[in-house]
Amino acid sequence: EVQLVESGGGLVQPGRSLKLSCAASGFTFSNYYMAWVRQAPKKGLEWVATISTSGSRTYYPDSVKGRFTISRDNAKSSLYLQMNSLKSEDTATYYCARDDYWGQGVMVTVSS
Amino acid sequence: DVVMTQTPPSLSVAIGQSVSISCKSSQSLVYSDGKTYLHWLLQSPGRSPKRLIYQVSNLGSGVPDRFSGTGSQKDFTLKISRVEAEDLGVYYCAQTTHFPLTFGSGTKLEIK
Numbered sequence: 299e300v301q302l303v304e305s306g307g308g309l310v311q312p313g314r315s316l317k318l319s320c321a322a323s324g325f326t327f328s329n330y331y332m333a334w335v336r337q338a339p340k341k342g343l344e345w346v347a348t349i350s351t352s353g354s355r356t357y358y359p360d361s362v363k364g365r366f367t368i369s370r371d372n373a374k375s376s377l378y379l380q381m382n383s384l385k386s387e388d389t390a391t392y393y394c395a396r397d398d399y400w401g402q403g404v405m406v407t408v409s410s
Numbered sequence: 411d412v413v414m415t416q417t418p419p420s421l422s423v424a425i426g427q428s429v430s431i432s433c434k435s436s437q438s439l440v441y442s443d444g445k446t447y448l449h450w451l452l453q454s455p456g457r458s459p460k461r462l463i464y465q466v467s468n469l470g471s472g473v474p475d476r477f478s479g480t481g482s483q484k485d486f487t488l489k490i491s492r493v494e495a496e497d498l499g500v501y502y503c504a505q506t507t508h509f510p511l512t513f514g515s516g517t518k519l520e521i522k
Contacts, residue, residue, distance in 0.1 A: 333511075335459075342502065342513055342514075342515050342516050343451075343459065343502055343504070343513040343516075344513070345510060345511035345512065345513070348509075348511070357509050357510075358510075359509075359510040359511075360510070393458055393459070397461070397464070397506075398461045398464070398470060398471065399461075400458040400459050400460065400461075401458060402458050403458050
């Protein structure tokens, strides 16, 4: 059974950093592109980052480019999102996603 | 960026009825490989999104055949035949043809 389990969320002050993790199981992690998608409270879905199977290629929207970094450790079947210079508008539930499966999400609140 | 325009924003339907949701993109979603990367997701209340249909018309794993997707280029439709109570939630279209990946604003399906 495919499982994606996010962790690392919480309350953080504006300007600070936070790193999210996603533990994958039930499939060959290294065979799949992976992504982070977020959802602000009561809002729609927003793509945050995508990483290739080897990690050599990464993609970001302008809203997070230069502040967020997606990475992966195929040996550990884990996906990461390093978030720096956080803003209040980054407050959201962050989902780890394969093309056909999504994790349960982890909440990030950016507030002083 | 590709803008995904989804209509209607909400629907109220009785059990057993059929409904359609429209999704129009601001650019063609045909990729250089000839495939069209337009997908439909359902977010049930309190849950993470689940992929229903991928590449316009392919049913996701375990998705009942009451769901069907049609369309091409810039104009796409999700149809739900014989709506059941478990179908309530917010439906999103999503395109993964072009970066940045983008989503429709969602259609909330309520059961009368």
